[in-house]
Amino acid sequence: MADRIQLNQKSYAKLSRRGLILGGLQTAFIAGLAFRMRKLQVEEASEYRLLADENRINIRLIAPARGEVYDRNGKIIARNEQSFRITVVKEDAGNIEQTLYSLSNLIKISQRDATRVIKETKRSAPFLPVTIRDQLSFEEIARIAANTPNLPGVSVEQGLSRVYPSFESYAHVVGYVGPVSDNDLKRGNKNNPLLKIPRFQVGKVGVEKHFEDTLRGSAGVMKVEVNALGRVMRNLDRTEGKPGNNIQLTVDTELQSYIQARLGSESASAVVMNCKNGEILGIASSPSYDPNKFVRGISYSDFNELRDNEFRPLASKTVQDAYPPGSTFKIVTALAALEAKIIGPKDSFSCNGKMEVSNRFFHCWKKGGHGEMDLAKSLSESCDVYFYELALKVGIDRINEMATKLGLGIKHDIPMSAITKGLVPSREWKLSNRNQEWLVGDTVNAAIGQGYVLSSPLQLAVMAARLASGRNVKPILTKSINGKNFYNSKSIENLDIEKSYLKIIRKALFEASNDRRGTAYGSRVIDDAYRMAGKTGTSQVRNITDAERENGVTKNEDLPWKRRDHGLFINFAPYNKPKIAVAVVVEHGGAGSKSAAPIARDITLQALFKGKPPLEVYPAKDRMAVLEQQNKLGKVLKELEMFRKNKV
Amino acid sequence: MTYLEYKIRAVPRGFRKLFYLNWPIILLLCAAGAIGIIMLTSIAGNSWYPWASAQLKRFFIGFALMISVAMVPIWFWKSMSVLAYITSLGLLVLVEFFGSTGMGAQRWLDLGFITLQPSEMAKITLIMVLAFYYDWLPDQHISKPQWIIAPLALIFLPFFLVLQQPDLGTALLIVLGGGVMMFLAGVHWGYFGAALSFGVGGIFTILYSRGKDWQLLNDYQYRRIDTFLDPSSDPLGAGYHITQSKIALGSGGWTGRGFGQGTQSRLNFLPEKHTDFIFTTLAEEFGFVGGISLLIIYSLIVAFAIIAAVRNKDRFSSLLIYGVTVTFFLYFAVNMAMVMGLAPVVGVPLPLVSYGGSSLLVLLVAFGLLQSAHVHKPRGVI
Numbered sequence A: 001m002a003d004r005i006q007l008n009q010k011s012y013a014k015l016s017r018r019g020l021i022l023g024g025l026q027t028a029f030i031a032g033l034a035f036r037m038r039k040l041q042v043e044e045a046s047e048y049r050l051l052a053d054e055n056r057i058n059i060r061l062i063a064p065a066r067g068e069v070y071d072r073n074g075k076i077i078a079r080n081e082q083s084f085r086i087t088v089v090k091e092d093a094g095n096i097e098q099t100l101y102s103l104s105n106l107i108k109i110s111q112r113d114a115t116r117v118i119k120e121t122k123r124s125a126p127f128l129p130v131t132i133r134d135q136l137s138f139e140e141i142a143r144i145a146a147n148t149p150n151l152p153g154v155s156v157e158q159g160l161s162r163v164y165p166s167f168e169s170y171a172h173v174v175g176y177v178g179p180v181s182d183n184d185l186k187r188g189n190k191n192n193p194l195l196k197i198p199r200f201q202v203g204k205v206g207v208e209k210h211f212e213d214t215l216r217g218s219a220g221v222m223k224v225e226v227n228a229l230g231r232v233m234r235n236l237d238r239t240e241g242k243p244g245n246n247i248q249l250t251v252d253t254e255l256q257s258y259i260q261a262r263l264g265s266e267s268a269s270a271v272v273m274n275c276k277n278g279e280i281l282g283i284a285s286s287p288s289y290d291p292n293k294f295v296r297g298i299s300y301s302d303f304n305e306l307r308d309n310e311f312r313p314l315a316s317k318t319v320q321d322a323y324p325p326g327s328t329f330k331i332v333t334a335l336a337a338l339e340a341k342i343i344g345p346k347d348s349f350s351c352n353g354k355m356e357v358s359n360r361f362f363h364c365w366k367k368g369g370h371g372e373m374d375l376a377k378s379l380s381e382s383c384d385v386y387f388y389e390l391a392l393k394v395g396i397d398r399i400n401e402m403a404t405k406l407g408l409g410i411k412h413d414i415p416m417s418a419i420t421k422g423l424v425p426s427r428e429w430k431l432s433n434r435n436q437e438w439l440v441g442d443t444v445n446a447a448i449g450q451g452y453v454l455s456s457p458l459q460l461a462v463m464a465a466r467l468a469s470g471r472n473v474k475p476i477l478t479k480s481i482n483g484k485n486f487y488n489s490k491s492i493e494n495l496d497i498e499k500s501y502l503k504i505i506r507k508a509l510f511e512a513s514n515d516r517r518g519t520a521y522g523s524r525v526i527d528d529a530y531r532m533a534g535k536t537g538t539s540q541v542r543n544i545t546d547a548e549r550e551n552g553v554t555k556n557e558d559l560p561w562k563r564r565d566h567g568l569f570i571n572f573a574p575y576n577k578p579k580i581a582v583a584v585v586v587e588h589g590g591a592g593s594k595s596a597a598p599i600a601r602d603i604t605l606q607a608l609f610k611g612k613p614p615l616e617v618y619p620a621k622d623r624m625a626v627l628e629q630q631n632k633l634g635k636v637l638k639e640l641e642m643f644r645k646n647k648v
Numbered sequence B: 001m002t003y004l005e006y007k008i009r010a011v012p013r014g015f016r017k018l019f020y021l022n023w024p025i026i027l028l029l030c031a032a033g034a035i036g037i038i039m040l041t042s043i044a045g046n047s048w049y050p051w052a053s054a055q056l057k058r059f060f061i062g063f064a065l066m067i068s069v070a071m072v073p074i075w076f077w078k079s080m081s082v083l084a085y086i087t088s089l090g091l092l093v094l095v096e097f098f099g100s101t102g103m104g105a106q107r108w109l110d111l112g113f114i115t116l117q118p119s120e121m122a123k124i125t126l127i128m129v130l131a132f133y134y135d136w137l138p139d140q141h142i143s144k145p146q147w148i149i150a151p152l153a154l155i156f157l158p159f160f161l162v163l164q165q166p167d168l169g170t171a172l173l174i175v176l177g178g179g180v181m182m183f184l185a186g187v188h189w190g191y192f193g194a195a196l197s198f199g200v201g202g203i204f205t206i207l208y209s210r211g212k213d214w215q216l217l218n219d220y221q222y223r224r225i226d227t228f229l230d231p232s233s234d235p236l237g238a239g240y241h242i243t244q245s246k247i248a249l250g251s252g253g254w255t256g257r258g259f260g261q262g263t264q265s266r267l268n269f270l271p272e273k274h275t276d277f278i279f280t281t282l283a284e285e286f287g288f289v290g291g292i293s294l295l296i297i298y299s300l301i302v303a304f305a306i307i308a309a310v311r312n313k314d315r316f317s318s319l320l321i322y323g324v325t326v327t328f329f330l331y332f333a334v335n336m337a338m339v340m341g342l343a344p345v346v347g348v349p350l351p352l353v354s355y356g357g358s359s360l361l362v363l364l365v366a367f368g369l370l371q372s373a374h375v376h377k378p379r380g381v382i
Helices: A002-043 A045-056 A096-104 A111-123 A138-146 A167-174 A182-186 A206-210 A212-216 A253-263 A291-296 A300-308 A326-339 A375-380 A384-394 A396-405 A427-433 A440-447 A457-469 A499-514 A546-551 A592-609 A620-647 B003-010 B014-020 B023-043 B052-071 B074-098 B118-136 B145-163 B168-185 B189-208 B219-229 B240-252 B278-311 B315-339 B357-375
Strands: A057-062 A076-089 A129-136 A154-163 A177-179 A201-203 A220-226 A232-239 A247-249 A268-274 A280-286 A348-351 A354-357 A360-363 A371-374 A478-481 A533-539 A566-573 A580-586 B100-102 B105-110
Touching: A002 A045, A002 B168, A002 B240, A002 B278, A002 B315, A045 A057, A045 B240, A057 A232, A076 A096, A076 A138, A076 A167, A096 A111, A111 A129, A129 A138, A129 A154, A138 A154, A154 A291, A167 A206, A167 A253, A167 A280, A167 A291, A167 A620, A177 A291, A201 A206, A201 A212, A206 A212, A253 A268, A253 A280, A253 A592, A253 A620, A268 A457, A268 A592, A280 A592, A326 A375, A326 A384, A326 A396, A326 A440, A326 A457, A326 A499, A326 A533, A326 A566, A326 A592, A348 A375, A348 A384, A354 A384, A354 A440, A360 A384, A360 A440, A371 A375, A375 A384, A375 A499, A384 A396, A384 A440, A396 A440, A457 A499, A457 A566, A457 A580, A499 A533, A499 A566, A533 A592, A566 A592, A580 A592, B014 B357, B023 B052, B023 B278, B023 B357, B052 B357, B074 B118, B074 B145, B074 B315, B074 B357, B118 B145, B118 B168, B118 B315, B118 B357, B145 B168, B168 B189, B168 B315, B240 B278, B240 B315, B278 B315, B278 B357, B315 B357
Parallel strands: none
Antiparallel strands: A057 A220, A076 A129, A076 A154, A177 A201, A220 A232, A247 A478, A268 A280, A268 A580, A348 A371, A354 A360, A533 A566, A566 A580, B100 B105
């Protein structure tokens, strides 16, 4: 028995020893846990606190109100409108299809919207709202509000959306905004978190695009606490953003609307500038489109219609298209010759209808010729042969130099999209672009604004303005930003052209508009205080063959539209004390004197009178037609103004 | 004097036994249980339901069971050891066929009035049967190879069955618990050295077999190893648990964010916040102070139990107390190491605190065995 106890004693000691070793190991492990706990909770606490906050705090951006755009008189061109959209939350709605069905009895919901909503609700978390429809009218909102009990999960949310109350008048100038595209993201400002706000809109063309950064403003921030699934538990903090800057343009809405209406359905464009400081008072291209459609998301059929229209409503013809300036370019050639002292105002040539230059006949537009021509006469009657002669003596280099001085071949800097540089050809240009030597014939063509020469209506208006004021005016479209003047009119220098030469040209243009034999005599003004000085231009888009010349040149009216001549007209007025410069281009409109000049006269008078001009300033024989047209346009404009008021 | 003789002379009888219970351990167990109830209330958004009330009910049942088990003489439980072991093996086999699946493993057995997790039971019954074996085995045989085979088999059977569920965490805990029992019984150091090198070799082989035709573990288990080694590699996937748990712990700081203020748990960033990861909520809301308090309570339980084991002259009792202590220790050590990012995520609850019936009941019954051994220990004679 004692033996057994003995053994037990021995094994008991061993067990205790091992037990204590085990206890030691356990103590060590517990100490390790304690140290680890200390490290996480004391030493690295602030770091983990930050991570916890990052987990729970979600920063949401609040879109700032976009800056508004005004005209020179403070009339609104682009503004933000409280817009309503309806959303549905799946977990509250239960059966989405049922909800959509009940909703479709109250407001219109397209099949496309319905399928999109069903798809989105399946994809996103059940507590996130999905937009059903945007831009609802007050009436629709009222109908939904009255039926809320039957529409679980449906709620109305407010937002801002862009509105262009002038509809088509400013489409090409101000442009429109639209949802952020991949392209917008690529353009450098990828990191701006605002662009990632769903439904955020950015400028797509025109002023909206050019001044995107100015108009956008900066985002507000809303801090919310979210759970692991992203559901918002409560709002923590809210800082409002800074709204975008307002922009005032130099344009005059009344004039702009008038121009748009006057151009009508013609494929044409017109620019009206203050010829002293370059402020653009009106710049319109027709046909135009309603930019509001783009804000809402234009339908495919509407867009295709715009895109496929032969008259290119989407093109901003005033700045984006360049046309052969035709006879309006003769001003350049004449001035170049005067500056080079190659001719005096009294020197004359004889025009017999055609001229041979290096084995090729260049024709005057007037079959049989003009007879004896001096500079003034050749401009007012627009004799081609006179300028062919001049061209040979002046040479392309001087013509090129003068054109640049007058603002042609320059990309003018105004906040519109796709502004063209036009083209004033030179020897170097032809060599590098066409890989050909400059020919004398090229100079002859260029002298009358044909061949390679291309100018945009804006450039032609700048030329008229410079000619009228003798100052180096540049086109200005932005008057002020947030009330701060955007440009300095005092900094405009005088043009580097001898004043007396300019005077000669001005006088010649006056005769073109007011002398019985002048090409624009038909579109004269008879009140001395408002007389215009202008130059017609008719630029060919086709070659007239010798055979055709033999049998009589086909009349424009008999040609397909696309092959008719462009009609151009530039002018300034009043002649005595120039205030405004105007350029009008009617695409494929035929002779400038018939297509462009009458439009230019109406626009000029409208601008000078700041409204409807009295009939007395028109020649007696035109008054009936003018009255009729004034009444017609008056109706259109009244209707437009009504829509405008509705929108504002 | 024989065991039988002192048994009858020195053991308290009837209600007097209550005075001989190891009261410090009982009070500490209650303290840990109370912390559990508080945390479950907080996690439910300061609400008694759904967890705290159920947990409290279970704690009372478990507590009653513990006292009842403690009242029954330890020699009765000793005689039941083998039967208990065989029963739990049988249940493990049953769970293989009739068990209900949860969390990708078959672990639970629905007995109608209670859902049982036989793997939890197996931990305790294995300790009982090993204590019984080494109490019976004469000392001189302990380190002899032929006497090593039997305990290894006893350990391997439940290990294998639990691994089949599959529940790697519990299976490893079973092996560890069994191994510690063999170590305490006095098996020669050499065996443990060999087992250790074998284990290291095994781990190496397991890692090496990855992607081969004879891959030893499931893909999910390898992924858990990956994310354990580098939780940031997959912060939204498998590493999510560890990352979020560390954030919760760390953001608690010294004194925590206050009762019910833990953003990580309240906003659902924490997974399993009321079960395996409950410690993170405690540490987030009560900070380092709260966390270390629970750790101290656990450590004191272990300390008091080891003292009780050392003072118990009966070999079976002593081994049993050590075994229960080690099982308890492994529970909280592995759980805490896991939430602190020191161990891979395995399904081990925090003892007495985590919501869950099986482990709480089994643990309290085990402490009942410990108390029984303590109450009925040989007194004053030897």
